[in-house]
Amino acid sequence: MKLRHTIIRFFSENFYVIFGIIIGLYVSSVIQIAEDINCDKNPSNYHGPARADISNISNTQNKVTLPVLPKRPSQTTRKSKSKLIRPRYYSTELGIREKLFVGIFTSEEKINTQAIHINKTIGHLVDRIKFFMTAQYKLKTKFNLTGLVGFTDARSKYRPFQVIKYVGDTFLQEYDYYFFAYDYTFINAQRLKDVAKQISVSMDVYLGVRVKDGSFCNLDSGILISNSVLKAVRNYLDWCVMNTISDDHSENIGRCIYHSLGLTCQGSVQMQSLPSYKLKHFELSQYLHDLSNKNEFNRAVTVYPLLQKEDFYLLNAYFLRQRLTTINEEIENLSKILNDTWPPGQRQGAKPATRFDVARQYYFNMTHVFFPDDFTNVRRHSEPELIDIMNIIDEIKAQTSSKHNSVLEHKGLVNGYRTFDLSRGMDYVIDMSLKDTSTGEKVIKRFQVCKPLGSVEFVPVPYVTESSRVNIILPIQETEIALAMEFLRNYNSLIMDRKEKTFLMPVLLYQYNSGSKGTNDVFGEVKNFVTKTASRYKNDDAKIQWVSVRLPESSKPVYVEDVQVLNFAVVDLALKKIGLESLCLILDVYCNITVDFLNRVSL
Ligand SMILES: *[C@@H]1O[C@H](CO)[C@@H](O)[C@H](O)[C@H]1NC(C)=O
Ligand SMILES: *[C@@H]1O[C@H](CO)[C@@H](O)[C@H](O)[C@H]1NC(C)=O
Ligand SMILES: *[C@@H]1O[C@H](CO)[C@@H](O)[C@H](O)[C@H]1NC(C)=O
Ligand SMILES: *[C@@H]1O[C@H](CO)[C@@H](O)[C@H](O)[C@H]1NC(C)=O
Ligand SMILES: *[C@@H]1O[C@H](CO)[C@@H](O)[C@H](O)[C@H]1NC(C)=O
Ligand SMILES: *[C@@H]1O[C@H](CO)[C@@H](O)[C@H](O)[C@H]1NC(C)=O
Ligand SMILES: *[C@@H]1O[C@H](CO)[C@@H](O)[C@H](O)[C@H]1NC(C)=O
Numbered sequence: 001m002k003l004r005h006t007i008i009r010f011f012s013e014n015f016y017v018i019f020g021i022i023i024g025l026y027v028s029s030v031i032q033i034a035e036d037i038n039c040d041k042n043p044s045n046y047h048g049p050a051r052a053d054i055s056n057i058s059n060t061q062n063k064v065t066l067p068v069l070p071k072r073p074s075q076t077t078r079k080s081k082s083k084l085i086r087p088r089y090y091s092t093e094l095g096i097r098e099k100l101f102v103g104i105f106t107s108e109e110k111i112n113t114q115a116i117h118i119n120k121t122i123g124h125l126v127d128r129i130k131f132f133m134t135a136q137y138k139l140k141t142k143f144n145l146t147g148l149v150g151f152t153d154a155r156s157k158y159r160p161f162q163v164i165k166y167v168g169d170t171f172l173q174e175y176d177y178y179f180f181a182y183d184y185t186f187i188n189a190q191r192l193k194d195v196a197k198q199i200s201v202s203m204d205v206y207l208g209v210r211v212k213d214g215s216f217c218n219l220d221s222g223i224l225i226s227n228s229v230l231k232a233v234r235n236y237l238d239w240c241v242m243n244t245i246s247d248d249h250s251e252n253i254g255r256c257i258y259h260s261l262g263l264t265c266q267g268s269v270q271m272q273s274l275p276s277y278k279l280k281h282f283e284l285s286q287y288l289h290d291l292s293n294k295n296e297f298n299r300a301v302t303v304y305p306l307l308q309k310e311d312f313y314l315l316n317a318y319f320l321r322q323r324l325t326t327i328n329e330e331i332e333n334l335s336k337i338l339n340d341t342w343p344p345g346q347r348q349g350a351k352p353a354t355r356f357d358v359a360r361q362y363y364f365n366m367t368h369v370f371f372p373d374d375f376t377n378v379r380r381h382s383e384p385e386l387i388d389i390m391n392i393i394d395e396i397k398a399q400t401s402s403k404h405n406s407v408l409e410h411k412g413l414v415n416g417y418r419t420f421d422l423s424r425g426m427d428y429v430i431d432m433s434l435k436d437t438s439t440g441e442k443v444i445k446r447f448q449v450c451k452p453l454g455s456v457e458f459v460p461v462p463y464v465t466e467s468s469r470v471n472i473i474l475p476i477q478e479t480e481i482a483l484a485m486e487f488l489r490n491y492n493s494l495i496m497d498r499k500e501k502t503f504l505m506p507v508l509l510y511q512y513n514s515g516s517k518g519t520n521d522v523f524g525e526v527k528n529f530v531t532k533t534a535s536r537y538k539n540d541d542a543k544i545q546w547v548s549v550r551l552p553e554s555s556k557p558v559y560v561e562d563v564q565v566l567n568f569a570v571v572d573l574a575l576k577k578i579g580l581e582s583l584c585l586i587l588d589v590y591c592n593i594t595v596d597f598l599n600r601v602s603l
Contacts, residue, residue, distance in 0.1 A: 092173060097227065098127040100196050101175040103163060105219075105249070106131045106183035111143060114183040117312035119147065122189035127175060131183075132163050157244050160253050161237055168234035176201050178230055180253075181222035185304040186312055188319045192301050195272045196224065203269055204228050206257050209276045210265045216254020217265035221276030222302045223253065232260040276302045284311045288318065298322065346452045349421035364389070364416045384592075389416065392428055396447050400434070408434040414444055425452040468501075469541070470601055473574040473586045475507045475567070477560060478514060478522050483589040488529055490592055496533060500598060501541040505578065506530060507570050508548040511557050516548065523548070549573060 087093050102122065106115045115131045123129050135142075135150025151162045160180075167178060177196045181187060199205060205226035208217030217223045225233075233240070233256055240256035257263050267273055277300035281287040284306070291297040306312055338344040352358045363370045368378050369385070381389065397410055411433040419427045428449040435442050476484045484506070495502055508523045510516055521527065523546075530546045537543070549570065551558045560566045571586065578584060585601050587593065 097174055097176050097201075099176050100126045100128075100193060101167065101171055101178045102126045102129045102187070102189075103167060103178065103180045104129065104131045104183050105159065105163070105180065106133050108133055108135065110183050111145065111148065113309065114307070114312075115145075117309055118183060118187070119145075121312055121316040122187050123147075125189040125193065126179075128171070130167075132159070132166075157247050157249075157252065158241060160249050161241050161244070161256070164230065164233055164253075164256075165237055168230055172227070172231060172234070176227050177205065177224055178227070179222060179224045180219065181302065182220060182304070184306055185220065185222055185302050186306050186315045187222065188301050188303075190319070190323055192222075192224075192274070195274060195301065198272045199226075199270050201226070204232075204261060204263055205266065205269050206261075206263050207266050207269050207272070207274055209274065210267055211250060214251075214254075215258070215264035216251055218276075219250040219253065220278075220304050222274060223250075224274060225257070229257060229261060229263065233257055236260040274301045275299050276304070278304060279306070284308075285314060288314065292318070342448075343450050343452060346450065347424050349424040349427075359419050359421050362418045364418060366413050369418075389413075392430065392449050393432075396430060396432060396449070400445075407437050408443075409437050411435055411442070423453075425450060427451075468583050469503055470501070470598055471503045471505065471578045471582050471584045473505050473507060473571060473578075473584060474589065475509060475560065475570045475586075476523070476526065476589055477509050478511060478557075479559070480589045481523065481526060484526055485529065487589045487592070488526070488533075492533055494594060495598065496537055496540075496542045496544070498595060499537070499540045499542050500595060502598065503543040503545075503578070505544075505574055506546045507574055508546055509560070509566070509570070510548055510550045512551055512553040516550075547573065547577060 091097075104115065104118055111131070111133065119129060119131075129147055131145075131148050133148065133150055134152075134154045134156075135148075136152055136154075149163075149166060151159065151166075153162060163180070171178075177199075179187075179192060179196075195207075199207075203226060205224060206217065206229055207225075208219075208223040209221040210216070211218045236256065236259055239259055240252070243255065243259070244252050246252055246255075254265060275296065277291075277297045297303075303315055306315070335344075341348055349359065362372060364381070366389070368380055370378050372379055393410075393413065400408055400410075414431040414433050415429075416431070417429040421427065428447075428451075430447045430449060431444055432447060433442065433444050474484075474487070488506070491504065495504075506526060508526065510522065514522045516523070518524075527546060530544055534544050551566075558566070560570075567586075571584075575584070583601070585598075
């Protein structure tokens with residue numbers, strides 16, 4: 001999809017934004033307040049997370065493993081290219097696959113015990129799980145379980161190849177990795193998934209634990225093979241079946257893979273391995289404590305053999321707990337780093353290169369801002385600025401009254417300072433005069449408020465000439481009509497009058513029960529304005545046209561702020577009218593755009 005997509009929203013109107021190639025910018029409405037700032041919040045104390053350890057580059061470089069390049073398409077695929085038959089799903093055409101298929105070798109006697117335990121412990125974690133067994137009859141009539149695959153051929157030594165044939169025929173397109181094990185093997189599915197995720201899908205993988213003095217992987221501890229290996233093995237199944245000389249599944253699989261690809265069991269691939277632990281005690285619950293001190297046990301992806309129900313669940317609980325501990329530790333480690341910045345996790349502002357680059361700090365009181373530019377001493381706040389300041393003061397009031405149980409009464413603003421940093425957002429320092437109602441004492445407290453920029457996304461865009469039309473989508477809610485009219489009037493004088501090459505599409509969001517005809521029309525004013533403007537600029541490049549959307553029925557009014565998914569619905573609808581190939585800009589009624597800004601967009 002060649003959609004060039006710009007999502008821009010403004011929290012308040014007075015950010016005049018001059019960006020390079022920033023494509024998505026969203027000023028979050030998070031307002032963070034720190035009370036009683038003390039002066040040792042010194043940038044030089046900053047120990048940010050950005051310092052990477054690169055002390056031994058040469059060392060790390062040696063460890064980089066180059067992925068194997070995907071094979072060239074074969075002659076046959078190139079020939080059949082002449083007539084492309086579209087598959088049913090995008091994922092098939094694009095070769096998008098799920099990660100992990102798990103196949104368990106089991107038997108009819110174990111279906112109601114071990115298979116169930118395995119299914120219960122890992123069934124919900126892997127993308128698909130299947131249980132393979134011998135069955136001479138229709139499985140459905142005997143078991144209510146799904147995920148069972150029965151083979152009528154009872155000759156055990158061919159079982160691996162029956163399984164490979166079945167999986168290859170049925171699931172070859174769908175998974176990157178296939179893991180096989182017996183029903184007496186406990187699988188730490190989270191770790192197994194981690195391993196599968198870390199290995200490049202372009203590798204040929206036959207991963208497991210090598211049998212002693214052998215070249216094949218032990219099926220007892222589980223074997224992970226990649227899609228490419230499964231594909232290759234499937235082509236040599238006849239040879240593999242004819243040369244099945246052992247009763248050991250592990251050996252038969254190993255020989256077959258070796259014949260197909262020349263691959264022997266890999267202990268590790270791209271630094272990932274599948275450690276396994278063989279239990280030597282029969283009463284796991286008694287020895288678990290001892291085992292928990294053993295490193296080999298703790299890092300195991302599989303543990304075998306297990307026969308009892310309790311043992312499966314015991315191990316499951318043990319490894320889940322281990323994982324939980326690690327995750328909690330990770331969270332703690334990460335939050336420590338976050339605490340080094342204020343507000344936690346936000347970018348620090350850009351460090352000025354010279355003293356001339358220091359971001360300007362503007363002083364203001366409740367009504368005026370001082371030295372707003374090089375030529376003005378003092379001017380009144382514009383309306384958006386005023387709304388912004390009021391918002392911040394309301395937020396401070398809310399925070400202090402919740403923190404100090406309303407013993408502090410607000411008297412008013414003493415000083416205000418405002419700084420805008422392009423890489424961080426808007427910072428305010430506010431001195432408030434407060435009265436302590438318990439003592440009657442007057443105090444002045446300083447607050448630091450930050451309105452951070454959020455979610456800045458860089459999306460690579462194809463080169464567009466400045467002459468391409470910018471399509472603007474403007475959703476308008478019933479509560480925003482006054483603002484919308486102001487936006488439209490501004491837009492009219494700034495953009496339409498200059499005959500810029502634009503197309504504005506106001507999307508009118510009607511509540512399900514609002515009138516939309518004649519004088520009852522809630523959006524009548526907007527519609528009239530748009531129609532009038534459209535006819536006035538009929539012969540110009542600047543175009544404007546509204547569309548309306550009726551929101552679904554609901555007990556209370558539906559607002560975009562509450563139901564974010566509406567944004568997608570609006571864009572989806574608008575794109576149908578505008579076309580997918582065009583350049584789109586999504587705005588809201590709170591912003592005031594300029595020609596310069598539009599030029600940035602079409603660049
Ligand atoms: C870098 O790695 C090499 C090889 O492992 C080692 O000899 C050398 O001491 C290491 N240098 C540092 C600074 O750690
Ligand atoms: C399968 O389900 C039916 C009805 O839910 C039940 O009567 C039957 O006992 C179940 N069979 C097995 C083998 O669990
Ligand atoms: C495995 O679990 C799923 C639900 O999680 C269930 O539908 C399925 O029948 C189970 N299969 C077996 C063999 O236990
Ligand atoms: C957390 O930090 C400690 C000390 O820096 C480190 O030893 C530990 O491995 C870290 N834990 C995780 C899960 O990253
Ligand atoms: C981060 O700072 C806050 C407040 O200063 C504190 O409550 C919290 O415990 C700190 N967290 C960490 C992980 O240091
Ligand atoms: C803000 O400063 C201006 C200029 O000095 C002054 O006229 C105005 O009264 C002040 N506003 C408040 C609320 O103090
Ligand atoms: C919008 O921008 C224009 C030009 O920059 C300016 O003249 C106008 O006053 C602004 N409108 C508002 C509401 O800030």
